[in-house]
Amino acid sequence: MADFTIYIGNKNYSSWSLRAWLMLKQTGVAFDEVVIPIQTPTTRGEILRHSPSGKVPALVHGPTVVWESLAIGEYLAETFPSAKLWPENTEARALARAVSAEMHAGFVPLRQHFPMNMRSTFDRELIPEIQGDIDRIGALWLDCRKRFGDGGDFLFGPFTIADAMYAPVVSRFRSFKVALEPEIEAYAAAITAWPAYQEWLAAAKNEPMVIEKWEF
Numbered sequence: 001m002a003d004f005t006i007y008i009g010n011k012n013y014s015s016w017s018l019r020a021w022l023m024l025k026q027t028g029v030a031f032d033e034v035v036i037p038i039q040t041p042t043t044r045g046e047i048l049r050h051s052p053s054g055k056v057p058a059l060v061h062g063p064t065v066v067w068e069s070l071a072i073g074e075y076l077a078e079t080f081p082s083a084k085l086w087p088e089n090t091e092a093r094a095l096a097r098a099v100s101a102e103m104h105a106g107f108v109p110l111r112q113h114f115p116m117n118m119r120s121t122f123d124r125e126l127i128p129e130i131q132g133d134i135d136r137i138g139a140l141w142l143d144c145r146k147r148f149g150d151g152g153d154f155l156f157g158p159f160t161i162a163d164a165m166y167a168p169v170v171s172r173f174r175s176f177k178v179a180l181e182p183e184i185e186a187y188a189a190a191i192t193a194w195p196a197y198q199e200w201l202a203a204a205k206n207e208p209m210v211i212e213k214w215e216f
């Protein structure tokens, strides 16, 4: 049994779980993962056995339980400083935290109308609120890449928590066939080519659970 256990939802659907799992994966530490199927009548009770919020993801490390994807990222960044989960440069780190918080708190139209469903594609109208979110996300990706992206293909060069926060957005862009400008597309392609993302995607495609209608 590993020292770390992450409780996650269905890999095909649970975008917050994907974020935390990618952060944990990047540390290189061995961990156990437990999938709790979401959107069932027993989901909340099952998650509450491990996490007080009744939501996944939750990270358990010995007596410590951390829930909320961003808090999990902060805990991992402190526990594994060599993984450099935040940029080292103060200004870059502030920007990385700002765009991560913006994702955590915002983009409600995109999240509501374009839910994550990694193994599927859809044709759906781009209503103005969604287009607004897509434009803002593209602009912030370009800003990060332009100012701090020189050392690699991700928002701040090497992988950071900010990339994990936006990885599910890339999946949504693929599922809903969102056309992207070349530089924005290049970043999306870097995320999809990332081995950890590919590993999660392969598992999502093989997962038997199907959610027909979101209810709980």
Ligand SMILES: N[C@@H](CCC(=O)N[C@@H](CS)C(=O)NCC(=O)O)C(=O)O
Binding pocket: 009, 013, 014, 015, 016, 017, 038, 039, 040, 043, 044, 054, 055, 056, 057, 067, 068, 069, 070, 104, 216
């Ligand atoms: N703000 C939370 C969001 C967590 C969340 O909404 N998790 C969803 C899955 S993606 C959940 O647990 N849903 C329970 C359900 O749908 O039954 C975070 O950042 O971790």
